[in-house]
Structures are given as C-alpha cells and as structure tokens.
Amino acid sequence: MWPDFLDSESVPLRSNVAGCRVLADAHHWTAAADALREAGASLLSLWGSDDRDVDRCFRIRAAYLLPDRVLVIEHAMPAERAVYPSLVPGFPVADRMQRAVHDLLGIRADGGDTRPWLRHGGWPEKVFPLRRDVSSAQTYPIVSVPYPFVPVIGEGVHEVAVGPVHAGVIEPGRFHISVVGEKALRLEERLGYTHKGVAKRFESFAQRDGHRLAARVSGDSTVAFGWAYCAALESITATTLSPRAVALRALALERERIANHLGDLGAIGNDAGFGFGLTQFSSLKEQLLRHNSEVFGQRYLFDFVVPGGVACDLSVRAIPTLLDKIAMLERAVHELRSIYANHEGLQDRFLGAGRLTPDQAQTLGAIGLAARASGIARDLRVDQPWTPYDNLAPVLATRTEGDVAARVQLRFDETLESLRLCRQLLDTLPQGELCAEPPMAPAGQLGLGLIEGWRGPVMVALETGPEGRIRRCHPHDPSWQNWPLIEVALLGNIVPDFPLINKSFNLSYSGHDG
Amino acid sequence: MFDILSRIRRVGSLSEPLPSPDTDTELTAIQRELHAVFGRALCIRHVDAGSCNGCELEIHALSNPYYNLEGAGIRFVASPRHADLLLVTGPVSVNMEDALRQTYEAMPEPKWVLAVGDCGACGGVFNTNYAVRGPISEVIPVDAVVNGCPPSPLAILRGLVYITRHLDRPRP
Numbered sequence: 124m125w126p127d128f129l130d131s132e133s134v135p136l137r138s139n140v141a142g143c144r145v146l147a148d149a150h151h152w153t154a155a156a157d158a159l160r161e162a163g164a165s166l167l168s169l170w171g172s173d174d175r176d177v178d179r180c181f182r183i184r185a186a187y188l189l190p191d192r193v194l195v196i197e198h199a200m201p202a203e204r205a206v207y208p209s210l211v212p213g214f215p216v217a218d219r220m221q222r223a224v225h226d227l228l229g230i231r232a233d234g235g236d237t238r239p240w241l242r243h244g245g246w247p248e249k250v251f252p253l254r255r256d257v258s259s260a261q262t263y264p265i266v267s268v269p270y271p272f273v274p275v276i277g278e279g280v281h282e283v284a285v286g287p288v289h290a291g292v293i294e295p296g297r298f299h300i301s302v303v304g305e306k307a308l309r310l311e312e313r314l315g316y317t318h319k320g321v322a323k324r325f326e327s328f329a330q331r332d333g334h335r336l337a338a339r340v341s342g343d344s345t346v347a348f349g350w351a352y353c354a355a356l357e358s359i360t361a362t363t364l365s366p367r368a369v370a371l372r373a374l375a376l377e378r379e380r381i382a383n384h385l386g387d388l389g390a391i392g393n394d395a396g397f398g399f400g401l402t403q404f405s406s407l408k409e410q411l412l413r414h415n416s417e418v419f420g421q422r423y424l425f426d427f428v429v430p431g432g433v434a435c436d437l438s439v440r441a442i443p444t445l446l447d448k449i450a451m452l453e454r455a456v457h458e459l460r461s462i463y464a465n466h467e468g469l470q471d472r473f474l475g476a477g478r479l480t481p482d483q484a485q486t487l488g489a490i491g492l493a494a495r496a497s498g499i500a501r502d503l504r505v506d507q508p509w510t511p512y513d514n515l516a517p518v519l520a521t522r523t524e525g526d527v528a529a530r531v532q533l534r535f536d537e538t539l540e541s542l543r544l545c546r547q548l549l550d551t552l553p554q555g556e557l558c559a560e561p562p563m564a565p566a567g568q569l570g571l572g573l574i575e576g577w578r579g580p581v582m583v584a585l586e587t588g589p590e591g592r593i594r595r596c597h598p599h600d601p602s603w604q605n606w607p608l609i610e611v612a613l614l615g616n617i618v619p620d621f622p623l624i625n626k627s628f629n630l631s632y633s634g635h636d637g
Numbered sequence: 638m639f640d641i642l643s644r645i646r647r648v649g650s651l652s653e654p655l656p657s658p659d660t661d662t663e664l665t666a667i668q669r670e671l672h673a674v675f676g677r678a679l680c681i682r683h684v685d686a687g688s689c690n691g692c693e694l695e696i697h698a699l700s701n702p703y704y705n706l707e708g709a710g711i712r713f714v715a716s717p718r719h720a721d722l723l724l725v726t727g728p729v730s731v732n733m734e735d736a737l738r739q740t741y742e743a744m745p746e747p748k749w750v751l752a753v754g755d756c757g758a759c760g761g762v763f764n765t766n767y768a769v770r771g772p773i774s775e776v777i778p779v780d781a782v783v784n785g786c787p788p789s790p791l792a793i794l795r796g797l798v799y800i801t802r803h804l805d806r807p808r809p
Contacts, residue, residue, distance in 0.1 A: 241732075243731075243732040245730075245731030245732055245734075245767070245768060246731070246767050246768075250767075252766075252767040252768070257767070259766055259767075260765075260766070261766075261767055262731075262765065262766070262767055262770075263731075263767060265731055265734060265735065267735065287733065287736050288684055288736050288740055290715035290716075291683075291713070291715070292683045292685075292693055292696050292697055292713060293685070293693070294685045294688070294690055294693065295684075295685050295686075295687075295733055295736065315732055316687070316730065316732045316733050316736070317685070317687045317688070317727065317730050317732070317733065318687075318730055318731075318732055318768050319687055319728065319730055319763045319766075319768050319769050320763075320766045320767055320768035320769060321763075323766055323767065323768075324762075324763060324764065324766060327764075335762055336762050336763075339689040339691065339761075339762055339763075339786075340689065341689060341690060342688070342689040342690045342691025342692070342693075342694060342787065343690055343691070343694060345691065386694075386697070399641055399645070402701075402702055403644065403648070405697075405698070405700070405701035405702070406648070406651050406701055406702050406703065408698075408701070409698060409701045409702075409703050412698070416789075422695075422789060423691060423694065423787065425691065425786060425787070458640070458644060459644075461640065462640050462641055462644065465640070466641075631690060632685075632690070633687075633688065633689045633690045634690075636730075636732075
C-alpha cells in the first residue's frame with residue numbers, strides 16, 4: 124500500500140529528472156522502503172552526512188528509482204544515537220552501502236552485515252573520516268586486519284582466491300571462489316581497494332571545479348559522471364543550457380557508450396578464446412578514440428562536460444567526417460555481429476554462461492545494462508528522458524535470458540542505437556552558446572544529477588556550502604548494485620568461465636570504491 | 638569461417654609500420670629504440686594502485702593492432718616474477734599500499750618502475766588524504782613518470798623509451 128505521507132510530506136527535488144524529497148522518522152523510513160519495494164522501485168543509492176554542526180544530527184538518505192521519478196527519503200538521527208533501520212530486508216543491495224556508510228561516518232544500520240567494507244585497516248576503527256571534525260589532511264598508518272571471509276566447508280571443497288592484483292591489466296579486487304570439482308559453489312567478493320576518499324576530497328573543491336573530481340570517479344564513465352555532477356549543480360542554480368551544449372553532451376555520452384561497448388565486445392570474445400573479435404573491436408574502438416581526439420581534442424572526453432555547458436565546440440567541417448565514420452562503424456558492427464552469431468564455438472561459451480534470471484535480477488536490485496539483459500526494461504533515457512533525450516526518442520533494448528550471450532546481444536543493440544542517436548544529433552545540431560556561467564548556489568541546497576551511463580544510472584548528489592564551496596557530494600556508480608549479481612551468476616558455472624562472466628558485466632572497481 | 642577470413646582480408650593490417658629507418662614516424666622511432674635495447678623482450682607487470690581506470694583504458698589500447706606493442710617485443714606478464722618493468726597507475730590508495738609494495742618486492746633485479754598518469758606522477762586530483770598516500774614514489778622507487786590524465790598510448794610508449802635510455806643511471 125502506498126502510504127499518504129509519501130505524497131503529503133514530499134517537497135520537490137532539484138534534479139534533471141522528476142523527483143521529490145520526503146523527510147521521514149524511523150517508522151516512516153521503514154514504511155517508505157516497504158511501499159517502494161511493493162511499487163517495484165529500485166534502490167538507487169544510500170549515503171549519510173554529518174550535520175552535527177547544523178542540528179546535532181547525522182542524516183541518512185536513500186534515493187529510490189521509480190519508473191517515472193526519483194524519491195529521496197531523508198532520516199535524521201540524533202548524534203548520541205546514530206542508528207537507522209536497515210533497508211536490507213526489502214533491498215538486499217543496501218547491505219554493502221550500509222557497511223560503507225558506517226566505515227566513513229560511524230552511523231550504523233540496525234541489521235545486516237557488520238564487517239567493514241571500505242576500511243581495510245588504513246584508518247583506525249574508531250575514526251570516521253567523513254565526519255566534519257576529522258581533518259582532511261589527517262593520515263594514518265596501516266594496521267592490516269584479516270578479513271573474515273565466510274568459510275565454506277565440506278567434503279571436496281577447496282578455495283580459489285585471486286586478487287587484489289590480477290593477472291591482466293585490470294583494476295584491483297579480491298575474489299574467493301569455493302569450488303567442488305570444477306564448479307563454483309560460492310563466490311565472495313571483497314572490494315574497496317581503490318577507495319580514494321572521493322567524498323571527503325569533494326569538500327575541498329569549489330562548486331565550479333567539482334566536475335573535475337566527479338569525472339574521475341570512474342574514468343570509463345567520465346562523461347556520465349561529469350554530466351551528473353553538472354546536472355546537480357545546474358538544478359540547484361536553475362541554470363538553463365543552450366540547446367547546442369546539451370546536444371554536444373549527449374553526443375559525448377553516446378560516444379562514451381559506443382567506445383565502452385566496442386571494447387567489451389572485443390574483450391568478451393577474447394575471454395572465450397576468439398582473438399579475432401578482440402583485434403577487430405579494439406581497432407574499431409581505437410578509430411573512434413582517434414576521431415574523438417581530432418574533433419574534441421580528447422580521446423576519452425575527460426572534462427568535456429563543464430558546469431553550464433561544454434568545454435569545446437564541434438566545427439561544421441568535422442560533421443561530414445563524423446557521419447562517415449558512424450556509417451563505417453555501423454557496417455562493421457553489423458558484419459561482426461553476424462560473425463559472432465554464426466560462430467558455434469563462441470556461442471557455445473556464451474549461451475547459458477553466467478545466467479542471472481529475471482527473478483534473481485529483480486530480487487537483487489539489478490540496474491542498468493545487466494538488468495536489461497535479465498528482462499528489467501529500464502533505461503533512464505527512455506523512461507525519464509532529460510533534455511535532449513526527450514527529443515531523441517531512444518529505443519530501449521532488452522533481453523530476458525540473462526546469460527553472457529544476452530549481455531553481448533544487448534551491447535550490439537545498444538551500440539547500433541547509440542550510433543543512430545549520434546547521427547540524429549549531428550543531423551539536427553542546433554546553434555547556441557557553448558557555456559553559460561552558472562550563478563553561485565546558495566548554501567544548504569541539495570541537487571541530484573542522474574544520467575544513464577553505459578553501465579547504468581550514474582548519480583551525483585550535491586549539497587552546497589557557503590561561498591561556492593561543496594558541503595557534501597556523493598557520487599554513485601551502478602557497479603554498487605551489480606557487483607553482488609556476479610556472486611549469484613557464477614554459481615554452478617565452471618571456474619574457468621569466471622573471467623568471461625566477470626567481463627560480460629564489466630563493472631567498475633574505482634566507481635564502486637569511491 | 639569464410640566471413641571471418643573475408644573480413645581479415647578486407648581490413649588488412651592496421652599496425653603502424655614496424656621499425657624501419659626510412660619510414661620514421663614518432664611511433665616507429667619509439668618502437669625501433671625499444672627493439673634495440675630490449676631485443677623484443679621487455680616484460681611488463683601492471684599494477685593499478687588506486688586509479689580511476691582511465692589510465693587502464695589507455696594501457697589496454699597499447700595492445701590494439703595500431704600500436705603493435707607485441708610486435709615491438711613488449712609483453713604484459715601475469716606475474717611480477719616474470720617482469721622487468723612495473724607499470725603503476727593511480728594515486729596509491731592506502732588499501733593498495735601493501736599489495737603494491739609486495740608486487741614490487743616480488744620482482745627480480747634489475748627492475749624499473751614507470752608511474753603512469755598524473756595521479757601516479759604527483760597525486761592528481763585526489764591529492765593526499767586518509768585514503769590516499771599520493772604519488773607512487775611515496776611507496777616504491779620510481780624511475781620515470783608519464784604525465785597526462787589519462788596519458789595517450791603514445792605518451793606511455795614515450796615513457797618506456799625514456800626508461801630504456803636511462804637504464805644505466807643509478808636510481809635517485
């Protein structure tokens with residue numbers, strides 16, 4: 124049942140998508156979670172703040188994603204009793220987020236796993252670095268504490284442990300796989316190795332510079348994070364962008380999606396022993412990046428999105444070449460798709476591997492690309508299109524099989540659709556200024572930017588401080604939701620398929636670790 | 638099978654030409670120099686000590702057909718025990734400090750360290766805080782750095798050349 128207070132006590136949320144905020148006591152916090160679970164919402168993010176300097180309270184916020192809007196539920200706790208009701212019963216995906224909130228702020232959920240998550244011994248147990256009375260310059264010696272992995276015992280069970288440093292050029296993370304014979308009985312992940320204290324670091328940035336840090340939360344999603352940060356700031360300051368600036372942002376976001384999908388399609392093929400796929404797709408990706416460099420002066424478009432607009436223009440002369448390259452990419456992707464589809468050896472490895480059923484995806488709170496491959500037909504560009512997606516009408520791609528093959532097919536679909544969107548954007552590129560100067564935001568405002576990056580929804584929640592400072596900024600990568608999916612998708616698969624399954628999700632470590 | 642062969646034939650070789658004194662672009666000059674020093678046998682171990690993964694994307698790009706890294710005899714290896722050179726990215730996160738040090742210590746002598754990216758070189762946007770130690774040189778000796786955020790594949794290759802030129806010099 125939908126409780127009345129969710130409507131009667133809500134205030135509008137400043138965001139690039141429709142949304143509202145609701146202040147809730149402990150009872151309402153839980154009631155809201157129950158109602159939202161029933162309404163089919165996903166938990167988008169969970170973050171806490173130290174507001175003891177304002178009202179002697181800690182605050183916890185949960186952002187939920189409904190098909191047509193975002194709901195932020197806020198709950199304040201007195202400093203003496205910093206405990207809030209756990210969201211894990213309705214949203215299992217909240218577990219690691221709750222552990223992270225505790226590691227950084229010392230406010231605890233009344234249920235769920237209590238092991239540290241981001242704190243690996245790099246700072247003392249009783250120090251909570253995101254609290255305002257902890258100096259940002261303070262550092263601590265490492266006191267390594269063994270992490271209590273869940274033991275798996277029984278006849279014939281042995282353990283394959285890998286990481287944090289892996290055999291290839293990969294980000295660091297630790298995986299414990301309990302194995303019987305060749306099959307994986309259980310996988311437990313341990314992440315947090317690349318935790319860089321991004322949230323604390325944001326507090327020393329000016330609002331007008333924060334996009335540079337946001338763009339480096341997860342480098343492969345730099346446009347999505349940069350845009351989400353700017354969208355949050357622009358919502359607070361009610362800055363209107365020129366049609367040209369938003370079109371160029373969308374062009375950059377779609378090119379980021381294409382670059383990553385091309386890279387993944389090659390790497391997934393390679394992990395199934397098809398080196399031809401890697402050679403072909405990595406060449407296509409390199410061509411796209413070199414073209415980015417020619418046209419925008421940047422291969423990966425770091426800092427292309429800036430508050431108020433974009434950093435550089437697209438010359439009229441570049442458009443015909445861009446369109447030609449898009450047509451070339453379309454032809455190549457169609458051809459390679461047919462080769463992938465007709466290659467029996469490849470399909471034998473893809474089909475049925477790492478399956479995540481639609482039921483599992485729903486229960487676990489999957490989001491973004493991985494969710495769409497398991498039948499959850501959600502894409503912010505389609506469901507809640509912000510400008511300019513409201514005029515682009517992107518077509519949603521979805522699959523129901525939930526295996527490696529489905530995630531591959533989805534990438535093919537989305538790559539072709541993004542190429543179409545790029546063409547449409549270039550054909551109708553409006554005139555207008557590149558960048559408007561956003562006014563300084565008043566202190567104490569909350570804004571939320573939500574952008575469908577190539578992995579899924581990327582969120583930045585920004586709270587302003589006085590004199591153009593940032594009081595609190597929480598970036599959230601969809602990898603938070605999707606890392607636990609791999610623990611389920613691997614079950615019953617053979618250990619040698621782990622790299623293939625992992626690559627088919629291709630989640631961000633840095634984006635998750637923060 | 639026919640369609641695979643057909644595409645291979647049509648795409649042809651994309652690798653920028655292998656070293657030859659006549660066709661000297663910067664890339665070929667770099668490749669030739671690497672070849673001269675290492676004789677097609679430079680083994681690199683990569684460690685991400687806390688990067689945002691932007692640098693990893695460009696290190697990956699080195700392996701695409703254009704840069705033809707393996708053609709120049711440079712390989713990424715799976716173990717520090719097999720490596721001549723450690724390629725490190727990121728500001729060093731405290732959670733990776735031990736792993737980075739252990740990887741370095743596991744490498745046989747002589748060994749070199751190349752810090753890749755602004756974060757590895759000087760801390761980048763992340764600076765130093767409770768979770769970040771700062772540049773790679775705070776934790777292990779560094780022989781050379783490659784600036785850029787992220788540095789282009791060509792810039793990383795230049796860094797490799799710089800190291801080859803200064804191999805004999807004692808570490809600071």
